[in-house]
Amino acid sequence: MAETSFREAARRYRRLFWPAMISYAVICISGAALLKALDQPAPWVSAIVALATAIPAVASVWLLARFVRETDEYTRKIQTEAMLSGGAIMLSLAAVWGFLELYGVIPPMKDFPVVLLMWFAFFFFYGASFVVQQLHRGETLRSALKNDPLCLGRDVAK
Numbered sequence: 001m002a003e004t005s006f007r008e009a010a011r012r013y014r015r016l017f018w019p020a021m022i023s024y025a026v027i028c029i030s031g032a033a034l035l036k037a038l039d040q041p042a043p044w045v046s047a048i049v050a051l052a053t054a055i056p057a058v059a060s061v062w063l064l065a066r067f068v069r070e071t072d073e074y075t076r077k078i079q080t081e082a083m084l085s086g087g088a089i090m091l092s093l094a095a096v097w098g099f100l101e102l103y104g105v106i107p108p109m110k111d112f113p114v115v116l117l118m119w120f121a122f123f124f125f126y127g128a129s130f131v132v133q134q135l136h137r138g139e140t141l142r143s144a145l146k147n148d149p150l151c152l153g154r155d156v157a158k
Contacts, residue, residue: 004070004071005071009067013063013064013067016063017063020056020060021056021060024060027049027052027053034049060123064083081129082127083129086122086128086130087125087126089121090118090122094121097114
């Protein structure tokens with residue numbers, strides 16, 4: 001994939017990411033309502049709802065990878081560092097949580113699969129790591145937030 005400017009790559013990422021997240025929310029809500037309305041849905045119906053919900057979540061990860069591939073070396077470096085830090089924090093918390101459950105310190109979450117939290121945690125810690133790393137590089141908080149690719153539709157260079 002050819003390199004593009006950060007601004008173009010971020011715009012393309014946002015243009016695809018936010019519709020994926022909106023469809024994720026719609027599918028989550030409508031899928032849960034459908035399964036509740038059916039009371040005892042057939043396993044294949046539950047499987048379709050689960051897979052339909054997973055598609056936008058999986059797409060968001062691939063869109064992030066595409067965003068990183070499309071940018072210059074410097075942007076790839078800082079985004080990869082942020083992803084590695086975010087992933088390390090997320091995996092560390094998952095390990096701690098798992099051991100706390102294993103040794104009975106906290107009860108297991110029976111009504112919610114904790115593994116789903118890992119997807120949210122990765123994106124949260126990736127974004128937080130990106131901002132912290134930008135601050136460490138001497139940028140202002142405003143500049144660091146402005147350069148975050150998820151920043152809600154704001155162009156980087158005006």
